[in-house]
Amino acid sequence: MTTVTEQPNARTSSSSGGPGDRPTVSGGSGRGSGGGAAWLRRAPLLPALLFTIVMTQLPFLATLVISFMHYQAYAPDSHGFAGFSNFKAVFQSADLRSSALTTVYLTVTVVLVSLVLGMGIALLLNRSFFGRGIVRTMIITPFLVVPVAAALFFKHGIFNPSSGLINGVISWVWGLFGDTTPPAPDWLSQFPLLSVELQLIWQWTPFMTLILLAGLQSRSHDVLEAAAVDGAGPWRTFASITLPHMRQYLELAGLLGSIYVVQNFDSVFTITSGSLGTANLPYTVYTTVFNAQDYGLASAQGVIVVIASIGIATLALRTVFSLFQPEGAR
Amino acid sequence: MTTTDPATTNDAPVTRPTATRRPRRRPRGSAITGLAAWAVGFTFVLPVLWMALTSLHTEADAGAGRPQVFASLTFANYSDFFSGGGADPWPPIINSATAAILSTLLVLVLAVPAAYALSVKPIEKWTDVMFFFLSTKMLPMVAGLLPVYLIAQKTGLLDNITFLILIYTAMNLPIAVWMMRSFLAEIPPALFEAAEIDGAGLVTILRKIVVPLSAPGMAATALICFIFSWNELLFAKSLTGTVAGTAPVFLTSFVTSQGLFLAQVSAAAIVVSLPVLIAGFAAQDKLVQGLSLGAVK
Numbered sequence: 001m002t003t004v005t006e007q008p009n010a011r012t013s014s015s016s017g018g019p020g021d022r023p024t025v026s027g028g029s030g031r032g033s034g035g036g037a038a039w040l041r042r043a044p045l046l047p048a049l050l051f052t053i054v055m056t057q058l059p060f061l062a063t064l065v066i067s068f069m070h071y072q073a074y075a076p077d078s079h080g081f082a083g084f085s086n087f088k089a090v091f092q093s094a095d096l097r098s099s100a101l102t103t104v105y106l107t108v109t110v111v112l113v114s115l116v117l118g119m120g121i122a123l124l125l126n127r128s129f130f131g132r133g134i135v136r137t138m139i140i141t142p143f144l145v146v147p148v149a150a151a152l153f154f155k156h157g158i159f160n161p162s163s164g165l166i167n168g169v170i171s172w173v174w175g176l177f178g179d180t181t182p183p184a185p186d187w188l189s190q191f192p193l194l195s196v197e198l199q200l201i202w203q204w205t206p207f208m209t210l211i212l213l214a215g216l217q218s219r220s221h222d223v224l225e226a227a228a229v230d231g232a233g234p235w236r237t238f239a240s241i242t243l244p245h246m247r248q249y250l251e252l253a254g255l256l257g258s259i260y261v262v263q264n265f266d267s268v269f270t271i272t273s274g275s276l277g278t279a280n281l282p283y284t285v286y287t288t289v290f291n292a293q294d295y296g297l298a299s300a301q302g303v304i305v306v307i308a309s310i311g312i313a314t315l316a317l318r319t320v321f322s323l324f325q326p327e328g329a330r
Numbered sequence: 331m332t333t334t335d336p337a338t339t340n341d342a343p344v345t346r347p348t349a350t351r352r353p354r355r356r357p358r359g360s361a362i363t364g365l366a367a368w369a370v371g372f373t374f375v376l377p378v379l380w381m382a383l384t385s386l387h388t389e390a391d392a393g394a395g396r397p398q399v400f401a402s403l404t405f406a407n408y409s410d411f412f413s414g415g416g417a418d419p420w421p422p423i424i425n426s427a428t429a430a431i432l433s434t435l436l437v438l439v440l441a442v443p444a445a446y447a448l449s450v451k452p453i454e455k456w457t458d459v460m461f462f463f464l465s466t467k468m469l470p471m472v473a474g475l476l477p478v479y480l481i482a483q484k485t486g487l488l489d490n491i492t493f494l495i496l497i498y499t500a501m502n503l504p505i506a507v508w509m510m511r512s513f514l515a516e517i518p519p520a521l522f523e524a525a526e527i528d529g530a531g532l533v534t535i536l537r538k539i540v541v542p543l544s545a546p547g548m549a550a551t552a553l554i555c556f557i558f559s560w561n562e563l564l565f566a567k568s569l570t571g572t573v574a575g576t577a578p579v580f581l582t583s584f585v586t587s588q589g590l591f592l593a594q595v596s597a598a599a600i601v602v603s604l605p606v607l608i609a610g611f612a613a614q615d616k617l618v619q620g621l622s623l624g625a626v627k
Contacts, residue, residue, distance in 0.1 A: 038453075038454075040532075041447060041451055041453050042447060042453050043447075043532070044443030044444060044446050044447040044532060044536075045443070045444045045447035045448065045453065045459065047440050047443070047444070048440040048441060048443070048444035048463075048503055048507060049444070049459065049462075051440060051499070051500065051503065052462075052463060052466055052500060052503055052504065055496065055497070055499075055500030056466040056474065056500055057466075058477075059473075059474035059477040059478050059481075060469075060473060060474055060477075062476075062477035062480075063473055063474060063476060063477055066476065066477070120370075121367075121370055124363060124366060124367040124370065125367065127363050127367075129363050129364030129367055130364055131364075131368065132367070134371070135367045135368055135370075135371035136371075137611065137614065138371035138372065138374060138375040139370070139371050139374050139375075140610070140614065140617065141374065141375045141378050141607070142374055142375075142377070142378065143610070143617075143621075144557075144603070144606055144607045144609075144610035144611070145378055145381075145599070145603045145606070145607070146560065146561050146577070146578060146581070146599070146602050146603045146606055147561055147563070147578075148561075148563050148578040148581045148582060148602075149578075149581055149598075149599035149600075149602050149603045150377070150599070150603075152581055152584055152585065152595060152599055153377065153381045153595065153596060153599050154377065155585070156584075156591075156592050156595050157377075157380065157381060157384055157392075157592055157595070157596060158377060158380075160592070162393065162395055163392065163393040163394070163395065163592050165377070165380055165397060167395070168395055168396050168397045169397060171395055171396050172396045172397060175396065202374065202377065205374070206374070207621055210617060210618040210621060211618055211621070211622050211626055213618075214618050214622075214626045215626070249626070252622060252626065253622075256621075256622060259467075259468055262470060263470045263471060263472060265472070265563060265564045266563045266564075266578075269563070269567075269582070269585075270582065270585055273585065273586075281470075281472070282470065282472040282564065285472045285473075285475060285476075286472070286475070286564065286568070289475060289476050289479065289568070290568065295476055295480070298475075298476050299476055302470075302472060302473035302474075302475070302476065303473070305470050305472060305473055306469050306470065306473045309468070309469050309470055310469070312468075313465065313468035313469055316468055317461060317464060317465060317468065320461075320464060321461070323626065324457075324460075
């Protein structure tokens with residue numbers, strides 16, 4: 001909902017005409033009614049631009065302002081300037097520190113594991129085998145289940161100690177060996193964070209796979225052929241050609257994945273309701289707004305989430321930009 | 331490990347076609363590649379298959395502990411879901427459809443002209459505008475939650491689907507601008523020049539050239555915006571109540587339920603996911619473009 005102020009594309013405006021292949025219309029340099037013509041060109045853009053500015057920039061400004069105010073829903077008349085006290089409260093609260101740590105831990109684990117799995121699956125899918133299209137569709141499917149629905153089913157149908165699939169399969173396998181007392185761990189209370197992570201890894205691996213597969217398929221065929229002619233084996237080709245080429249796709253998948261997973265609310269809300277150390281920052285902001293109803297504090301949390309995300313966002317924008325350059329220059 | 335010699339898989343035709351865009355040949359995989367891929371694919375789809383199968387079982391079979399793969403099938407959970415004693419699922423489903431479809435239409439109405447101004451006749455500093463749009467998707471939506479909630483409260487739009495439509499439009503507009511720009515950039519510029527010489531105005535160009543020629547791209551963009559809107563939970567949960575609650579909000583009522591109800595939950599999850607599954611399979615080829623915010627084709 002908010003924007004980063006630092007944009008990595010400052011260099012384009014100075015380069016001649018930017019990466020576009022069509023001439024840019026200069027502002028007021030047209031003949032006669034040049035200014036009017038330039039505005040006529042801009043006119044189709046303006047509704048979308050204005051709408052986006054109003055809907056995404058103003059709420060963030062409001063969050064910034066409220067974060068410096070005493071503002072509780074229970075005491076609507078006692079608004080006032082609070083200085084940094086909301087921010088101080090955020091940093092002094094052990095709950096909030098732990099939710100920040102949980103967010104980092106959850107995001108890093110889910111993104112790294114999904115990236116590694118995604119890379120492996122993309123390499124498999126890039127080869128031809130019987131039923132490749134069907135397997136690709138099977139891999140995408142987790143991403144096409146409504147996230148709440150998926151989280152809900154994982155909670156009750158996969159992790160549940162008595163009716164869940166995991167313990168069901170354990171009990172079936174143990175039963176094959178005549179063991180009537182199989183272990184039945186209560187996943188959600190014994191491994192709450194792992195349970196959330198498993199569901200998210202399942203959901204996000206397809207995303208990584210799709211981006212990385214697109215990257216693999218954009219490798220130059222001539223270079224691959226040249227490598228084969230020069231006698232490069234599969235491992236050498238992977239290390240010297242595929243990996244360097246894939247770097248920006250891995251970065252993009254990892255950064256975009258991080259942006260989405262940092263924001264995750266659905267899984268934490270559904271699977272554990274933020275209990276047992278699984279509350280991440282979005283969940284905490286949500287409960288501060290609607291349970292504690294401390295709006296000043298919630299805004300300070302929001303501002304901190306944004307500041308923490310600016311680093312990821314800047315890197316992500318830079319990566320998108322580097323992918324965007326060759327496309328525009330074609 | 332495999333018996334296939336890598337050299338034999340590369341016996342390319344001696345005379346290569348000179349065209350730069352010849353059809354790609356994929357490296358041929360061995361039987362082990364195929365088996366591994368099928369095993370991985372099955373693992374990923376298994377929870378969804380299990381959810382579908384469980385939704386067709388009785389509660390007793392669904393909660394039996396050991397997986398009852400071959401238990402008898404029944405549609406009772408679906409008929410219970412729609413006309414059982416529980417809350418009526420139709421209002422939330424209709425709310426979700428309304429929010430997703432109307433916000434998608436609004437997104438297209440705003441994004442197509444914007445993409446035109448950013449690709450066909452690019453305005454000054456069009457890349458800056460593109461990256462502004464993208465940057466709005468980069469930071470957590472939750473940071474805007476409180477002001478949006480307060481505005482809805484002050485304007486009496488709490489629990490009103492109209493407000494949710496506006497939020498979803500803002501949420502998806504940047505993706506749509508990026509996607510539509512790349513589709514419009516593929517239309518030959520000569521068409522626009524010819525239309526201009528014939529005296530066609532902006533509206534005519536949009537109606538007669540842009541919309542027909544980018545129809546497949548528009549359809550893919552629309553499907554992806556539809557999916558994101560349909561899936562959204564945080565804002566729907568925060569801004570709606572009993573009147574405008576959407577399908578994901580309806581599903582959260584199952585979060586804390588107890589007792590034998592797994593089959594019921596599965597049926598509900600399948601019903602709510604079905605529109606997204608259909609839209610997603612229809613947009614499969616363009617999915618990566620939407621998910622990467624237009625950065626990857």
